[in-house]
Amino acid sequence: xxxxxxxxxxxxxxxxxxxxxxxxxxxxxxxxxxxxxxxxxxxxxxxxxxxxxxxxxxxxxxxxxxxxxxxxxxxxxxxxxxxxxxxxxxxxxxxxxxxxxxxxxxxxxxxxxxxxxxxxxxxxxxxxxxxxxxxxxxxxxxxxxxxxxxxxxxxxxxxxxxxxxxxxxxxxxxxxxxxxxxxxxxxxxxxxxxxxxxxxxxxxxxxxxxxxxxxxxxxxxxxxxxx
Numbered sequence: 001x002x003x004x005x006x007x008x009x010x011x012x013x014x015x016x017x018x019x020x021x022x023x024x025x026x027x028x029x030x031x032x033x034x035x036x037x038x039x040x041x042x043x044x045x046x047x048x049x050x051x052x053x054x055x056x057x058x059x060x061x062x063x064x065x066x067x068x069x070x071x072x073x074x075x076x077x078x079x080x081x082x083x084x085x086x087x088x089x090x091x092x093x094x095x096x097x098x099x100x101x102x103x104x105x106x107x108x109x110x111x112x113x114x115x116x117x118x119x120x121x122x123x124x125x126x127x128x129x130x131x132x133x134x135x136x137x138x139x140x141x142x143x144x145x146x147x148x149x150x151x152x153x154x155x156x157x158x159x160x161x162x163x164x165x166x167x168x169x170x171x172x173x174x175x176x177x178x179x180x181x182x183x184x185x186x187x188x189x190x191x192x193x194x195x196x197x198x199x200x201x202x203x204x205x206x207x208x209x210x211x212x213x214x215x216x217x218x219x220x221x222x223x224x225x226x227x
Contacts, residue, residue: 004226005097007035013058017066024069025086027062029054032092042131068112087111096188100128101224103188121196121209123187136183139221151178154212169203176202193221
């Protein structure tokens with residue numbers, strides 16, 4: 001019996017960047033390479049997609065950061081300020097790889113001086129058999145109100161966390177959850193669908209990127225299946 005998983009390997013772009021004999025920036029970009037005999041065509045497309053994204057990020061965002069780092073270096077030298085080394089780091093995490101589906105997310109961290117850097121998360125979930133993305137609404141068949149269901153579930157989880165003193169959110173978190181919820185901001189795990197928010201969306205920086213598990217259930221999302 002052929003495996004319904006796809007093999008995922010790590011690929012890497014990495015460099016220390018110098019200016020006037022000083023290392024002013026470093027970057028690491030990790031991106032996936034997919035290997036599968038059964039899903040060879042899709043693996044080829046995904047490999048092309050993610051390699052292109054990595055190269056575009058390297059040639060655009062990284063070079064912009066490097067330009068900023070050079071300006072910052074000159075300013076710091078002239079004013080006798082400490083020299084801050086800029087950094088960019090991208091990693092990916094495969095969270096689900098079964099039942100003819102693979103789900104993964106990327107965290108893109110950039111530090112350009114200041115108190116701390118900023119991380120941005122994005123994600124993809126793929127149907128291996130159909131060679132297409134899985135949209136969030138597909139995981140809630142028969143529920144036209146899936147968005148409201150998710151928001152209500154998240155609100156309840158936040159209320160429970162606050163009651164236990166486990167996490168800190170902005171005072172108007174309920175409004176912010178509704179305003180900042182995006183249907184593309186999800187990934188799968190064996191336990192359910194994880195909805196995530198970016199830094200500062202619903203909570204301060206110290207809270208990181210808030211995540212909420214919506215468990216698979218008869219009333220909620222259902223896991224992917226092989227047709």
